[in-house]
Amino acid sequence: MNTFNKKVLLGMSGGVDSTAAAVVLQQKGYEVIGVTFVQTSFEEMETAIGDARKAARVLGIEHYVLDLRKEFNEEIIQYFHSEYDRGRTPNPCVKCNQVVKYKKFLEEADRLGAWYISSGQYAKIVSENGRYLIKKAENKYKDQSYYLYNLKEKDLERILMPLGDIKDKEEARQIVKDIDLDFSQKKDSQEICFISDNDHVGFLEQYINPQKKLGNFVDTKGRILGKHKGIHKYTVGQRKGLGIALGSPRYVVKIDAIDNSVVLGVEKDLYAETCTLEEYNIVYDDYKIEEKPLMCKIRYSAREAEASIKRDGQRLVVNFTEPVKSLAPGQSMVFYDGDVLVGGGIINIDV
Template structure:
């Protein structure tokens, strides 16, 4: 096997730590790089350094605070202010985690960047393109979050855990006595130390802008504390007494309104996706069948993708989907491979 110079994106967690250990065992020249993204990064930097010292590999810290503020935090705040629900990991991956780290790895003399993602990356001789495939562990599959990576980035990325399941990863880390083997998984947004609503108010106090909760006919049902604090599909926290359960079905930041309705009104037949990135294909030129996920934890749904003249894609589902949320990503699949995806601009009921 060809020995490579590989920088591992080490977060201080179990997955990236085992990734570094596996690549070192295979004989590659390995180093760790940890991103300093915000005030919340100190623990990650410290834990990654401990693991790197344990493995006897170099450890570097990349100061991406300014880049992360611009590419992720400002985007996160702007999207909520506009009445959309962002996915910060999807924004971070192409611009910071991969874009920034691949450049930093190259500066340090490493040819590849390895991560602990549960997804596969492989080259197709037939198409001449790099593909992203679903991870073996269906409960941990992270192909969804990688769909915005460009071909030139994928050419330099290695994901050794694509064929692993999380239970085996943890067991192997314990067997190797890795210092973080029993570290719990992080489930929250990495730069939000507490409740996201408190974070939004701390960063943008002007988001507390009360307005009306209305139904689809415009009838006022109640009051809200700010459009940014609600999301499509939400039921709790509306503070409205009604004969049947009410859900948020849309947000109108321009009118400063939260639109509420019954359960059936939360479902959409179609969506429009914009800001597209194609992976397994160069572009979509004619209608195509695909599996579609409308958020990270959603089940894949069968749909027809139709390209439109304005550069967007109309996604028509075989069965209506619940809580299609502007700002989230719609990711398209062909079998186990990611075709591409885009940001949901609007839901069509």
């Protein structure tokens, strides 16, 4: 393969962002090839595939549909419900980027003779001083660098992020509107792509027997407070929808899958000063994470918090400068050096 060719394989979901990415790439002189991944069923993705094809026709680019239902079921769906089965809160988008999307992107790009791969995600990959870095997008509200922490620097030279410099969503909509596509005002897709009705409990109960997840609400000293409706219905930090009245606000502070208990506490019980990260990745092999504090996000929507990080065997130990609220086992925590994404891992509370 000619590593200097300007062919780029672009993931096209039929939405505004991936369509805008295709336009920007064309404007920069790349030969764009669109591919739509089928993760659930062709019926559920009929509109997405149709809109992606429509965009490809307007832009005069090739478009392929790739059936990834088998891989998606084995790697993402099973991971999703098994994590809830363990009393944890998974992040399927991070997992999908790691083991399905970018892996298959590169394999398919190689097959088609394309050097680059791309998506409509809001992040930057930049070349500075002879190396490649993942940086936050200009649009801080939409920045999706959080989801990219499992990439390695050696792969970054093949990845293009054309929306990294776009400052707001309306700019992306205008790009799509300018090529006369009728879905420029299309809403963003739901957070979990394989749960079309956003009923994640109903989805989980296709795989988890809810009767086997029943148990007790207990306080932080282990005293029984009442019965709950199944550990898969709760997550750390939850206050609403608990179905129990205790006279003052209570929050889920821990879920124990061994005895199916849901531990409730007051707000101060949600704060923690430390945690560990398992299955972690450092994007840059030579980065020394112990040299200085880094800014961490304990979930996609969280504010950044300063922490010191050190290696401890097969895990990282994270010590926060100030206590953080609602650390949820199973969620991804990522860390930044300024605007540069350094790495991340899966939160585990036990230190």
